[in-house]
Each structure stands twice: as C-alpha cells, then as structure tokens.
Amino acid sequence: GENVEQHPSTLSVQEGDSAVIKCTYSDSASNYFPWYKQELGKRPQLIIDIRSNVGEKKDQRIAVTLNKTAKHFSLHITETQPEDSAVYFCAASRASNYQLIWGAGTKLIIKP
C-alpha cells in the first residue's frame, strides 16, 4: 500500500522568510496530493492540492510542486507570517478512491 514520508518534523523560520516542506510517496498510482494545515486543537483544513497532471500550482503565498518521476512533492510558503505557525500535513491518494494516506506532519514555527 501507499506510504507517505514527510520532512522535516519541525521547521523554524524567521518571519518574512520562505519555508519548504517535502514529502515522498511510494505508490506510483497515486495521483492526488493535498496539503492540510492544522492549528492546535482544530480540525485539518485544506490549503492547496495538486493532481498528477500538473507539475506546479500556486495560490498567493503558497505553492506546491510535484515530481512524479521521483515521487515527491513539496509545499512552499513565501513571506511567512505569524499566522502561518501550525502543523502542516501532506497526503496522497488515488483520486478515484478518496483514501488519503497522510504524512506525519511538520510543525512550522515562525519566529518574530
């Protein structure tokens, strides 16, 4: 079955700098890759997702890149702000079955 690995487990960046979180997956049939943000005590919320037919997707300060050959995808956050502090999760699935397999999460700390 699918296995998703996520790095780093903790990332501390200066406010205004960029943050990059990386994930690798094992199932070559996976074709849907979402990123979720979870604040302490809250539910996960989708921030961006990408299908395998594109290599990059951007939404304001957030972008996701996908390398299907290497089976890895990354989340890029530019001009980080204090409200970006949270735990970020990547996930992968075959879009046909909605069964998300999640990474272990990255705690992003934005230093003032």
Added chain:
Amino acid sequence: NAGVTQTPKFQVLKTGQSMTLQCAQDMNHEYMSWYRQDPGMGLRLIHYSVGAGITDQGEVPNGYNVSRSTTEDFPLRLLSAAPSQTSVYFCASVPAGSYEQYFGPGTRLTVT
C-alpha cells in the same frame, strides 16, 4: 448548512466499555470516512463509506465497526475500548466531483 458535526467532543471510557461516536453531515456528500490522529502522527483511515449501505476498511480497522444506513450519518462503534484507542477521532466527507475532505471538529477519546 451545519457542515460535518461530531458528538461528543470529549469522552472518557474505561477499558472494556463500548460506545458510539456520532458523525453527521447535511451536505448530501456520498463519501464519508473516519480517521484517528495520535500525537506526532498523521491521520490514519479507520473505515470509509462511498454511499448508504456501503462501507469498507481503511488502514487501522481493528476494534471498530461502522454502518451507513443513511447518506447523512456515519457512526463509529468501539466494541470493547482499549487504552490503545485513546486518540482524537475525525470524521470527514467529500462532495461529488471534488476531492476536498471536509472535516468535523473531532472527538477526543481517552480510555483508562
């Protein structure tokens, strides 16, 4: 719309007790699922349903049962609670034609 609702918010059980976690959605979503989230880990899929009357196992189904008699409700039953089932449980649903999972607020379960 109330979205995805879960009850209770918190629950403490003794080992061996049984209980049902409730999940409901009023968005007419066909796909629903249950996840558990343990500290330092991503969400893990317990059971899912692609429509009323249809359920299937996810990654970690042991110790849990589900049923889906209506589109709206997807209860999760713990048959004989064990300390290893201490976790936060999230229910999610997906609208037709989309891949975004809408999460409920979660149920924090402690088994002593």
